[in-house]
Amino acid sequence: MEIRKSFPDKKEIRKKHLAIRNAMSEPEKHEKSRKICDNLLKSDWYAKTDWIFGYYPLGKEADCLTFLRQALHDGKHVALPRTGTDCTMEFYEITSFAQTSEGAFHVMEPTVECRRINPMDLYDQQVAVLVPGVVFTPTGSRYGYGKGFYDRYFARFAKLNRYALAYENQLEPELEVLDTDIKMYRIYTEESEYKII
Numbered sequence: 684m685e686i687r688k689s690f691p692d693k694k695e696i697r698k699k700h701l702a703i704r705n706a707m708s709e710p711e712k713h714e715k716s717r718k719i720c721d722n723l724l725k726s727d728w729y730a731k732t733d734w735i736f737g738y739y740p741l742g743k744e745a746d747c748l749t750f751l752r753q754a755l756h757d758g759k760h761v762a763l764p765r766t767g768t769d770c771t772m773e774f775y776e777i778t779s780f781a782q783t784s785e786g787a788f789h790v791m792e793p794t795v796e797c798r799r800i801n802p803m804d805l806y807d808q809q810v811a812v813l814v815p816g817v818v819f820t821p822t823g824s825r826y827g828y829g830k831g832f833y834d835r836y837f838a839r840f841a842k843l844n845r846y847a848l849a850y851e852n853q854l855e856p857e858l859e860v861l862d863t864d865i866k867m868y869r870i871y872t873e874e875s876e877y878k879i880i
């Protein structure tokens with residue numbers, strides 16, 4: 684008889700990890716996020732990357748704004764996501780954070796003047812996508828808020844480099860994964876860089 688391993692419910696794990704994250708103080712979030720940003724700047728891909736597809740942090744998510752500001756300062760192109768209907772998402776280039784305003788799910792999004800970027804048009808350039816999430820495994824599995832925006836995006840553009848940002852307290856040794864769940868290539872925490880691919 685096949686013995687199937689049983690995993691805790693996805694919703695319960697999400698809830699537990701959102702509670703852990705929300706319990707962090709602002710100074711703790713700030714200090715850990717600063718280290719995560721430092722680790723991104725020190726990565727082997729940063730210097731040669733032309734485009735950073737980032738995210739505008741929400742609540743206690745790892746705050747990548749310091750890194751994105753530095754990237755703009757270093758002459759990189761920066762794009763942020765805007766969600767559409769049908770759980771789709773597209774990235775739009777910003778040249779300053781003044782070009783953002785509150786959109787769906789209270790996330791700051793690029794304004795309508797921003798140019799939509801089709802990653803297919805960037806085939807000869809290096810692109811790095813920074814991926815937020817609620818919980819990860821050190822082997823690259825990820826749960827987000829449960830709407831599947833990033834899974835769908837990476838299903839469309841499967842070759843994009845995807846780097847997750849997380850605190851150590853967002854890691855679980857194992858998670859149940861679906862066929863549609865897309866693996867991260869690296870995970871950047873305040874302590875480490877987990878190289879998966």
Ligand SMILES: Nc1nc2c(c(=O)[nH]1)N(C=O)[C@@H](CNc1ccc(C(=O)N[C@@H](CCC(=O)O)C(=O)O)cc1)CN2
Nearest residue numbers: 738739740741742743764788790815827828830832833
């Ligand atoms: N910063 C950020 N931007 C992102 C995402 C994300 O996860 N984080 N997304 C990834 O898909 C897309 C937006 N999708 C989202 C889907 C659901 C919720 C959501 O359920 N939010 C909670 C509040 C969470 C909190 O405060 O920590 C809520 O509304 O209750 C948020 C964003 C695109 N932009």
Ligand SMILES: Nc1ncnc2c1ncn2[C@@H]1O[C@H](COP(=O)(O)OP(=O)(O)OP(=O)(O)O)[C@@H](O)[C@H]1O
Nearest residue numbers: 825826827828829830831832833834835838863864
């Ligand atoms: N490529 C895809 N095509 C169609 N549906 C998908 C795809 N990827 C994921 N989904 C669906 O989206 C829903 C949410 O997926 P999941 O629970 O993996 O989201 P998540 O990774 O936690 O969220 P997010 O990416 O928005 O942060 C599921 O019903 C899943 O079947």
